[in-house]
Amino acid sequence: MSALEQDLGALPFFAGLEPVYLRLIAECASPACYDPGESIFQQGGQADRFYIVGEGRVALEIFSSDRGILTIQTLASREVVGASWLFPPYIWQYDARALEFTRLLAFNAVCLRAACDQDHDLGYDLMKRFARLMVERLNAARFQLLDVYANPASGR
Amino acid sequence: MKCIARWGDLRRLFALLQSTGHTLYGPKVADSAVVIGEIASPDDLAVGWSDSQNPGSYRLHKDPHGPAFVFHSGADSWKRLLLPPQSTLWEADRTASGFEVLPSGGDSRPTAFIGMHGCDVTAMLRLDHVFGFQDDRHPSPGSPRATSRVTCIDPCYASIRRRSFVVGIQCTGPGGNCFCSSVGAGPHIEAGCDLVLTELPDEPDPFFHIKALTSAGQRALADLSLREAGPEHDEKAKNAVDQCAAAMPRSLDVSGIRELLHRNWDHSRWQATAHRCLTCGNCTMVCPTCFCTNILDETDLAGRRARRLREWDSCFSLEFSYIHGGGNVRSSAKARYRHWMAHKLAAWIDQFGELGCVGCGRCITWCPAGIDITEEAAVIREMDGAAGSSSEEKCHVRS
Numbered sequence: 001m002s003a004l005e006q007d008l009g010a011l012p013f014f015a016g017l018e019p020v021y022l023r024l025i026a027e028c029a030s031p032a033c034y035d036p037g038e039s040i041f042q043q044g045g046q047a048d049r050f051y052i053v054g055e056g057r058v059a060l061e062i063f064s065s066d067r068g069i070l071t072i073q074t075l076a077s078r079e080v081v082g083a084s085w086l087f088p089p090y091i092w093q094y095d096a097r098a099l100e101f102t103r104l105l106a107f108n109a110v111c112l113r114a115a116c117d118q119d120h121d122l123g124y125d126l127m128k129r130f131a132r133l134m135v136e137r138l139n140a141a142r143f144q145l146l147d148v149y150a151n152p153a154s155g156r
Numbered sequence: 157m158k159c160i161a162r163w164g165d166l167r168r169l170f171a172l173l174q175s176t177g178h179t180l181y182g183p184k185v186a187d188s189a190v191v192i193g194e195i196a197s198p199d200d201l202a203v204g205w206s207d208s209q210n211p212g213s214y215r216l217h218k219d220p221h222g223p224a225f226v227f228h229s230g231a232d233s234w235k236r237l238l239l240p241p242q243s244t245l246w247e248a249d250r251t252a253s254g255f256e257v258l259p260s261g262g263d264s265r266p267t268a269f270i271g272m273h274g275c276d277v278t279a280m281l282r283l284d285h286v287f288g289f290q291d292d293r294h295p296s297p298g299s300p301r302a303t304s305r306v307t308c309i310d311p312c313y314a315s316i317r318r319r320s321f322v323v324g325i326q327c328t329g330p331g332g333n334c335f336c337s338s339v340g341a342g343p344h345i346e347a348g349c350d351l352v353l354t355e356l357p358d359e360p361d362p363f364f365h366i367k368a369l370t371s372a373g374q375r376a377l378a379d380l381s382l383r384e385a386g387p388e389h390d391e392k393a394k395n396a397v398d399q400c401a402a403a404m405p406r407s408l409d410v411s412g413i414r415e416l417l418h419r420n421w422d423h424s425r426w427q428a429t430a431h432r433c434l435t436c437g438n439c440t441m442v443c444p445t446c447f448c449t450n451i452l453d454e455t456d457l458a459g460r461r462a463r464r465l466r467e468w469d470s471c472f473s474l475e476f477s478y479i480h481g482g483g484n485v486r487s488s489a490k491a492r493y494r495h496w497m498a499h500k501l502a503a504w505i506d507q508f509g510e511l512g513c514v515g516c517g518r519c520i521t522w523c524p525a526g527i528d529i530t531e532e533a534a535v536i537r538e539m540d541g542a543a544g545s546s547s548e549e550k551c552h553v554r555s
Contacts, residue, residue, distance in 0.1 A: 030548055031548055033548075033550035033554055034550070035550070037427070106548075
């Protein structure tokens, strides 16, 4: 098992993944580094990758015509960036920008999608992991909407 | 018709124009810079004043031993007169039954613009195409698109242009930020002026070659009874301007520039330049072709009189790209700088079939960060299609 496969296996996101799949995913990975402020991907672009943050921080942003750029989430080390690669039409829904020098592992989604189509066990496993991630993010977004830190009804 | 003239003849030309009611404007020295202002005689021009220009820097200095006309583009352009910073489009008074539009109080006096360099003459011709003005006194070569597409003529601009007598000066030495020859906008003047002046070099006293390009120019030369120029004067004048063209310190390669900028809309250079750009809008204010304006409606406090104003605007201000209903389509400095430069060098071609840049170098000189449009275009050309170093290469550099 290569060092990269070991590192991937140690990530919570890939915990318990079969070694054969770890090898396959590692083969689709390449390093990617971004300077502070640099765009990683843009809303509307082809979602042909997903990322795991090594060091640094990544802001997921959305452009609102009347409020400018809004940060909807900030992701740090060991967190996954991007799920749009999994579902047609494979288009990014947000912008992603490096907030500081950021080192990522970039996974080639085209290669992974083909592997998932070939081997449905891999596809099902990855789908479960990403579905869980998306539910976590959805819940986080709902809590943000509930404004848990200051209840508007209390007037404070 | 070509003649030669001494300094005294220029004084007579000024007097002739004044006798026919012209108000004279030309480049003169004020506030340590060459600016366009009202003048009464050739002695009011920036005679003997030269300048050192670099990105973000301008210094005026007197050269008593050199030629008379050695000044270059200054802090101001003729746009100040052709498209005033603020003008009233119309005014109306409230009446018992509604309102009454007041008769236009616009100036109707003839003007003479004296001392327009080649780049600025080209800039004026570009503005003619923007504002739909076609000069029936001396048809200038129209832009490929503009001549066939004029659907609307700006009456304020046309009124100023129709009343103007233009005397151009062909440069015989370039300024530090000049690049007009590379964009085909100077220093030679072939159209757009009534008279074209060229100072002949190596003369103990100022000595000029004057060429009439229009019937109005020919009449003026005939009224002054000047000595006709010989072939040796024509050649000397041509050589002096050719030498100036060859000595330009900067150049902008415009081959395929429209396609180059359109396909590099996401080039890494835009972001790098945005880090330097203060979005102050100086470049748009000093640019002789930037024509964007804002419209303001205002009423007096009593509600008796209303007027509609037009004033200079800049695509570098956030308000400029604020869209009705709320929202800004160019919120980043990167988007605004890219919009400005790509309009000058690419979208202007889409609109008018010609470049929006005339190579005067003012945007380079008056940019507080010293951003140089020729350098920006060259870097994008050099790294055509490159988004800078790839994200993978960056990791190798850091590790």
